[in-house]
Amino acid sequence: MAELDTSGGGKKGGKVRSKKASTRVDLTAMVDLAFLLITFFILTTTLQKPKAMDLAMPDKDDNTKQQLPVKESSTMTILLGSNNKLMWFVGIPGKTPPTQDNYGKNGIRKSLIEQAQKIKAATGEDMMVIVKPSDKSVYDNMVTVMDELNITGNTKRAIVDITKPELDLLIREKLY
Amino acid sequence: MSRVKVARKSTAIDMTAMCDVAFLLLTFFILSAKPKTQEPIPADPPASTATFVIPDTDFSTLTVGQGKVSFNVQGDDVRRETLMKIGQDNGITFTPAEIQAFATTESFGIPIGNLKQYLSLPGDQRSKFAQTGIPVDTTQANSELAQWVHAARVVNGSLHGVDLKIAIKGDGKEEYPTIHKVIVTLQKQKVNKFSLITSLKTVTK
Numbered sequence: 430m431a432e433l434d435t436s437g438g439g440k441k442g443g444k445v446r447s448k449k450a451s452t453r454v455d456l457t458a459m460v461d462l463a464f465l466l467i468t469f470f471i472l473t474t475t476l477q478k479p480k481a482m483d484l485a486m487p488d489k490d491d492n493t494k495q496q497l498p499v500k501e502s503s504t505m506t507i508l509l510g511s512n513n514k515l516m517w518f519v520g521i522p523g524k525t526p527p528t529q530d531n532y533g534k535n536g537i538r539k540s541l542i543e544q545a546q547k548i549k550a551a552t553g554e555d556m557m558v559i560v561k562p563s564d565k566s567v568y569d570n571m572v573t574v575m576d577e578l579n580i581t582g583n584t585k586r587a588i589v590d591i592t593k594p595e596l597d598l599l600i601r602e603k604l605y
Numbered sequence: 606m607s608r609v610k611v612a613r614k615s616t617a618i619d620m621t622a623m624c625d626v627a628f629l630l631l632t633f634f635i636l637s638a639k640p641k642t643q644e645p646i647p648a649d650p651p652a653s654t655a656t657f658v659i660p661d662t663d664f665s666t667l668t669v670g671q672g673k674v675s676f677n678v679q680g681d682d683v684r685r686e687t688l689m690k691i692g693q694d695n696g697i698t699f700t701p702a703e704i705q706a707f708a709t710t711e712s713f714g715i716p717i718g719n720l721k722q723y724l725s726l727p728g729d730q731r732s733k734f735a736q737t738g739i740p741v742d743t744t745q746a747n748s749e750l751a752q753w754v755h756a757a758r759v760v761n762g763s764l765h766g767v768d769l770k771i772a773i774k775g776d777g778k779e780e781y782p783t784i785h786k787v788i789v790t791l792q793k794q795k796v797n798k799f800s801l802i803t804s805l806k807t808v809t810k
Contacts, residue, residue, distance in 0.1 A: 455617070455620070456620030456623070459620070460623050460624045463624065463630075466631050474634060474638045479659060479774075480653070480655050480656055480657055480802070480803055481655060481657045481772055481802050481803065482657065482800060482801045483657065484801050485797060485798045486798070488797055562781045562785075564780070564782050565780070566780075567777065567779060567780055568651065568781060568783075569777035570781075571781065572651040572653055572801060572803060573651065575653070576653040576655070579654065579655065588788075590785075
């Protein structure tokens with residue numbers, strides 16, 4: 430489609446004039462190529478940077494003197510078991526029957542909101558949540574629980590190592 | 606009746622402006638594209654609703670996947686000094702070429718003993734080197750991962766005067782004990798606050 434000016438040169442005799450070529454170049458192919466490359470770069474770039482969630486762990490130092498006692502009635506313990514299942518109970522293990530639950534908005538989130546309201550009404554304190562991942566749980570489970578705590582607006586939480594009686598609970602319910 | 610003649614117009618359109626725009630956009634995308642860094646250990650982070658964007662400097666990532674751990678700290682200068690410090694502590698001397706190679710390596714998961722061998726390889730063979738992960742032994746007082754984290758924190762503090770932020774990028778399917786080992790290693794150094802790298806998801810109501 431490139432156009433070439435072929436006019437002129439019709440006269441006989443006189444000076445021989447060099448043909449004047451048009452400066453217009455067909456850019457269609459170039460535009461095609463440019464858009465092809467744009468498409469490629471749009472599809473390959475990751476515009477969404479990975480996000481980070483802050484996590485504060487309780488100090489493990491043995492000689493810390495500052496230890497605040499937490500009421501058992503205002504403590505909710507979440508045990509993370511295998512096969513994307515979890516278990517929670519309020520208070521100390523064995524005294525209150527644990528409830529099996531799953532991750533997600535109708536599972537642990539609902540329980541978190543309900544228990545927080547109950548505890549707030551009964552003791553007037555904010556609920557303390559202790560997350561105890563067992564060795565059979567996966568990293569995704571831990572992140573999901575911490576995320577649910579963020580969503581439900583819980584600020585008092587901690588990740589603590591699981592203990593033997595709690596492990597027995599999980600084994601009994603076949604979640605370990 | 607005379608027929609009305611429709612004037613025939615040329616179908617050629619001036620493409621100059623369109624071409625300009627196309628190349629402008631192309632330039633923008635090329636410049637804003639960040640080359641994908643090669644991860645020695647693949648990890649697919651789980652999703653969360655956290656919206657904190659990870660910074661570009663004074664930042665260290667511990668990638669955990671398949672039971673292995675790899676280490677990365679941002680900034681060529683920090684990496685260079687960190688390697689020199691690790692070399693001093695372990696009685697290994699690295700050549701300037703090896704230090705330079707390390708400074709350009711984003712992330713690695715190799716025991717300190719094999720590091721010299723890895724860095725002396727030419728660039729194209731380095732990607733084929735089997736990355737076995739940095740040893741994390743929580744029973745030891747000073748595991749290799751602890752040494753790296755400690756060295757990077759000291760170096761970053763002296764070079765930039767800012768505390769190094771540490772993040773864990775774990776694979777969603779990774780079993781908890783591996784993550785636990787990394788967390789214990791960090792906590793032994795009194796790093797009780799760190800970040801977990803996640804991909805973004807929206808809250809389902």
